Amino acid sequence: MHDGDTLHEKDGKANFDLIYNLEDPREYFNVLQEFGYSIPQHGQRLFSALLEARREKVGERPLRVVDICCSYGVNAALLKYETTLDDLYARYGSEELSSLSSEELAEADAAFYRERRREKALEVVGLDVARNAISYGISSEILDAGFAENLEEDEPSDALCRAVSGADLLSVTGGVGYISERTFERLLDCALGERTPWVATFALRWVSYEEISEALSAYGLITEKLEGHTFTQRRFTGDEEREYVLEELEKMGVETAGKEDEGWYQANFYLSRPADEAKVPVKKLLGL
DSSP, X not given: OOOGGGOEEETTEEEOGGGTTSSSSHHHHHHHHHTTXXXXXXXXXXXXXXXXXXXXXXXXXOEEEEEETOTTTHHHHHHHBSOOHHHHHHHHTOHHHHTSOHHHHHHHHHHHHHTTBOSSOEEEEEEESOHHHHHHHHHTTSSSEEEEOOTTTSOOOHHHHHHHHXXXXXXXXXXXXXXXXXXXXXXXXXXXXXXXXXXXXXXXXXXXXXXXXXXXXXXTEEEEEOTTOOEEEEEOSSHHHHHHHHHHHHHHTOOOTTTGGGTEEEEEEEEEEEGGGOOSOHHHHTTO
């Protein structure tokens, strides 16, 4: 269980900042499990389908994902290894691992994940402002590379730029609202002259994606929203958070019946692709 200081309100939304930059991910998983945090599982399903579509075009070379706001590498764990989000909740909440130091846990994780690597080669590069989380993702071998950089404020390092220039997919499951179009622009500037990655993003329905979509269009990317589907992110932490979000959505004219009013954050999914690669509708591409 977490202590009371882990969770506090920030602009109407519960703030989990204190669990995002610890020495290891145990508290992160234990806290978020209480609220049914589920968006990485949706990401695993949709991103995997997109990567299969990309794989058809590139042959046998390893595909590369740059996961933005990656924390400890949760999306990487689900994409690269034969595991589920429920498996991770069980693992990091287990008695067996509770007494390990962070260094010992990283060693145990490296062995755990090595045994579960998927056959098809995939590289995942992590980007997050949380230096400890990035460090853990690298030491546990969940991430192939990681960068603790804030692209809202600074230009990307040369090493990050090289990693992005070889990317097939930029993914985001929980960062929109914390990052703006500025981060996407700085990443895509690195890809100029190289292959242009697809950009796949989950964004909470009360957060506008319009400015990011407009910025992506300047790089020749056409953004398509997946219609008819929303995806649970997590349960609201209480009535205050729920009422705040319902009020914001009402102002936007967004219908919440059967969705947020059931007590869950809901996210939309957006896919941005170069015009010549965007002929297949996203719904068909994802098999939905």
